[in-house]
Amino acid sequence: MTRLFVDVHVLQxxxxxNINRDDTGSPKSAVYGGVPRARVxxxxxxRATRQMFRDLLDPATLGVRTKRVVELVAERIHTVAADLDQPETLAAQVLKDAGIKLEKPKRGKKDDTAGDEPEQSGYLLFLSASQIxxxxxxxxxxxxxxxxxDKSAARAAAQGDNSIDVALFGRMVADSADLNIDAAAQVAHAISVHAVNNEFDYFTAVDDRAPENNAGAGMLGYVEFNSSTLYRYATVNTAMLRENLGDDTATVDAVTTFxxxxxxxxxxxxxxxxxxxTLxxxxxxxxxxxxxxNLVGAFEEPVNAAGAARAIGAAKALATRLQNVEHAYGDGSTENLVVAAGEAVxxxxSLGEPLRFSTAIEQVAAKVRSALGGPA
Incomplete structure (x- = not known):
């Protein structure tokens, strides 16, 4: 197996x-290069990537991340063996045997039902459909x-046969380190390639049933927003992904799906x-x-529009940064695939002949297949 990392850089x-809010409802932000940036x-x-997996793959083959693991396993028990009583009790016991600590859900001040609910894990637990x-x-x-x-059998059941999403994004079990799965994919925070100042939209809504002599609004408020050209970056370690999935074909499928x-x-x-x-x-x-x-250094100096689309300036900065990195540190083995819409192409x-996205994905699949030792 040849070591291979699949880096993906996106300008969007x-x-x-306001696609990602902080605790006050404002668009998330960061300071980079000494100026405020939009951040996602x-x-x-x-999560958006995982949700799209459900459009690309059979949802029944994907994992579930939840604290309500007892209910999850109990539902499966009831589906397979509806004659058994108290499936929640059976589910709780097998999870405990696997080394997963459970606790009663915390009751809110006005909640009288929490004590009747099944136990939950104290953290979000990511389990594949096969493990469940x-x-x-x-x-x-x-x-x-x-x-x-048997506790060893229960631990074994909670390991292996990872779904694509579990293999890519990993799992941490605070109580049982042996159930941990190292993530094969890493995703950076997206930031704008330029300085951004948030704006406010003051809005009103009209009551359709308001009397004719009432010209006032039915409600009013404001929402904070911004617009930006984002640099997004992620990477996939194909060797780690192969280790997590245990199958060459599944590994190739996981990379292309991701x-x-x-x-x-x-x-x-x-x-x-x-x-x-947008795309x-x-x-x-x-x-x-x-x-x-990560080529984010291309944008430490904010990109200014200066009479051209900002994405064009960002594409130029990205290409220059990659060429500089390769000149200083590369060994000539890096292969680049380019997909671009509009003038940014x-x-x-200089990095490669522009391709359709579907063609680029096919070429990545061939390269990953070859790195794993199979036919290109």
């Missing part, structure tokens, strides 16, 4: 929007035979208000054998 212009957290885009099914099978066998679940979903997805914050969904101006996929390289032709 987003119109007035890695968590927000990872195997844990349920052990619980059913235990109930049928009257013998306790690239497709990461490039085309968008967090949904305030989407109904702003209809801000990238440019996508650069770098296939590296040395290490992942001209700034990236």
């Amino acid at each position: 212009t987003v119109p007035p929007s 957290s890695s968590q927000a885009w990872k 099914a195997r844990l349920a099978t052990l619980a059913i066998e235990s109930a049928r035979t009257g013998t306790p679940v 690239l497709t979903a990461f490039v085309k997805s968008m967090p949904t914050g305030k989407q109904n208000t702003f209809a801000n969904r 990238p101006e440019a996508v650069l996929i770098s296939l590296r054998t040395d290490q992942p390289v 001209g700034e990236l032709t």
Whole structure:
């Protein structure tokens, strides 16, 4: 197996929007290069990517991340063995046997039902569909035979047979380190390539049933927003992904699914208000054998429009940064695939002949397949 990192760099212009809010409702931001930037957290885009997986793959094959793991396993037990009583009790026991600590859900001040709910994990737990099914099978066998679940078998059931999303994004179990899965994909916080100042939209809404002599608004308020050209970056360690999945074909499928979903997805914050969904101006996929390289340094000096579309200036800065990095540190093995829409394509032709996105994905799949030792 040849070591291979798949880096994906995205330049994407987003119109007035508030796709990722902080605790005050304001668009998230960061200071970089001494100026304020728009920011979209890695968590927000990872969730958007995971949600798009459900459009690209059979949802039944994907994992679930939840504290309500007892309910999750209990539902599977009930589906397979509806005759068994108290599936929640069986599910809780097999999860505990696997080394997962459970606790009663915390009761709110006005909540009288929390004490009746099944136990939950104290943290979000990411389980694949296969792991859920195997844990349920052990619980059913235990109930049928009257013998306790073997703890080593329960731990084994919660490991292996990772779904694509679990293999890519990993899992941390604070109580049992042996259940941890190192993430094969890393996603950076997206930031604007230029300085950004947030703006405010003062809005009113009219009551359709208001009397004719009432000219006032039914409600009023304001929402904070900005617009920006974002630099987005993610990388996939194909060797780690192969280790997590245990299968060459699944690894290739996982890489192509991740690239497709990461490039085309968008967090949904305030989407109904702003209809801000766009596709990238440019996508650069770098296939590296040395290490992942984030090219955000291209934008430490803010990109100014100066009579041209900001995405064009950003594409030029991105190409220059990559060439400089390769000149200083590269060994000539990096391969670049370019996808661009509009005038930004001209700034990236020095890195490679522009391709359709689908063609670039096919070429990545061939390269990953070859790195794993299979036919290109």
